[in-house]
Amino acid sequence: MYKDFRSDTVTQATPAMRRAMMEAEVGDDILGEDPTVKKLENMAASLFQKEAALLTVSGTMANQIAIMTATRPGEEILLGEESHMYNLEVGGIAALSGVQARALKSSCGKFEAADVRKLIRKPGIQAPVSRMLCLENTYDLNRGYPLSPAYQAEMAAIARQYDMFVYLDGARIFNAALALQVKVSDLAQNIDALQFCLTKGLAAPFGSLLLGSREFIARARWIRQRIGGGMRQAGHMAAAGLVALETMTERLQQDHDNARRLAAGLCAIDERLTDMDLVLTNIVQIDFASVGKTAQFVTDALLTRGIKIKLIGETTCRMIAHAGVGPEDVDEAVQAIREIIR
Numbered sequence: 436m437y438k439d440f441r442s443d444t445v446t447q448a449t450p451a452m453r454r455a456m457m458e459a460e461v462g463d464d465i466l467g468e469d470p471t472v473k474k475l476e477n478m479a480a481s482l483f484q485k486e487a488a489l490l491t492v493s494g495t496m497a498n499q500i501a502i503m504t505a506t507r508p509g510e511e512i513l514l515g516e517e518s519h520m521y522n523l524e525v526g527g528i529a530a531l532s533g534v535q536a537r538a539l540k541s542s543c544g545k546f547e548a549a550d551v552r553k554l555i556r557k558p559g560i561q562a563p564v565s566r567m568l569c570l571e572n573t574y575d576l577n578r579g580y581p582l583s584p585a586y587q588a589e590m591a592a593i594a595r596q597y598d599m600f601v602y603l604d605g606a607r608i609f610n611a612a613l614a615l616q617v618k619v620s621d622l623a624q625n626i627d628a629l630q631f632c633l634t635k636g637l638a639a640p641f642g643s644l645l646l647g648s649r650e651f652i653a654r655a656r657w658i659r660q661r662i663g664g665g666m667r668q669a670g671h672m673a674a675a676g677l678v679a680l681e682t683m684t685e686r687l688q689q690d691h692d693n694a695r696r697l698a699a700g701l702c703a704i705d706e707r708l709t710d711m712d713l714v715l716t717n718i719v720q721i722d723f724a725s726v727g728k729t730a731q732f733v734t735d736a737l738l739t740r741g742i743k744i745k746l747i748g749e750t751t752c753r754m755i756a757h758a759g760v761g762p763e764d765v766d767e768a769v770q771a772i773r774e775i776i777r
Contacts, residue, residue, distance in 0.1 A: 438743070441755070472670050475676045482680065492664055498520050507566070508532065509534065514538060514569035548590075555599070570602070579718030600627050601628075603623070607636060613687050644676075721744075734746045
């Protein structure tokens with residue numbers, strides 16, 4: 436079996452999740468009759484201190500539903516140039532919502548306030564309306580920067596000056612909260628709506644939760660139906676999400692520790708391979724340029740040793756710690772990389 440460091444999305448459901456899925460009490464969710472889905476949505480809303488929640492198939496679906504709910508065709512959203520919504524959702528912003536996106540540059544995951552103000556459109560007969568500011572936490576799927584409540588509040592305050600909706604793609608928000616030593620509800624303050632994934636560090640096999648006001652979620656539920664996201668006996672999947680929220684959040688510290696262990700091991704080979712100061716959650720980015728190797732060469736060589744990592748550039752790769760890999764797997768990967776590049 437491969438040791439798979441490509442992503443925390445490769446995690447497998449725990450035995451407790453599998454039992455819960457099998458034994459779940461279910462009903463027709465489109466008709467609002469699935470008690471397990473309702474329990475999960477209510478738990479999520481309470482945890483993040485939002486009025487309501489909606490179970491969706493994926494983070495991408497949740498993000499796109501949020502944009503469709505909060506905007507009208509021809510309007511504009513602001514988001515990060517490295518963000519998932521901008522790069523990895525198949526052009527859904529344009530195809531599904533008919534809005535255009537303006538990308539913000541970031542430094543360690545943060546936008547400069549002046550840059551945000553500059554990109555917000557002034558009202559005018561020829562200008563689209565700047566309707567939505569999209570944040571992401573953790574930011575950059577190849578870095579995993581945790582962004583503080585204070586920073587988010589600063590960005591939200593700017594957006595509100597221009598009557599903009601504030602949205603947070605919180606796919607790995609539990610990692611961010613752990614790294615910052617705050618509650619996830621602290622990261623949901625000053626945010627109009629957000630989503631988080633059950634299928635990454637929390638290791639559930641299905642789903643993301645979209646959260647916001649009752650009015651927002653009511654419309655989002657209608658839009659989810661429009662794009663084919665309505666579900667019948669979804670309680671089987673929601674049951675795994677309940678177990679994830681109950682049992683998997685605290686163990687994320689192990690992933691952060693393993694990421695630091697990995698980074699330290701790489702730096703012991705060559706301190707230029709990664710930047711320890713940028714390993715803040717469970718993601719480690721590696722650059723093999725300093726040792727004269729291409730990323731393709733290293734990933735191919737590791738594959739022959741039963742280790743999978745993600746190629747992200749000509750000389751760069753990403754490795755993510757998750758519930759499916761332990762410290763011994765990290766040490767094995769470090770040793771394999773040592774032998775390959777020497």
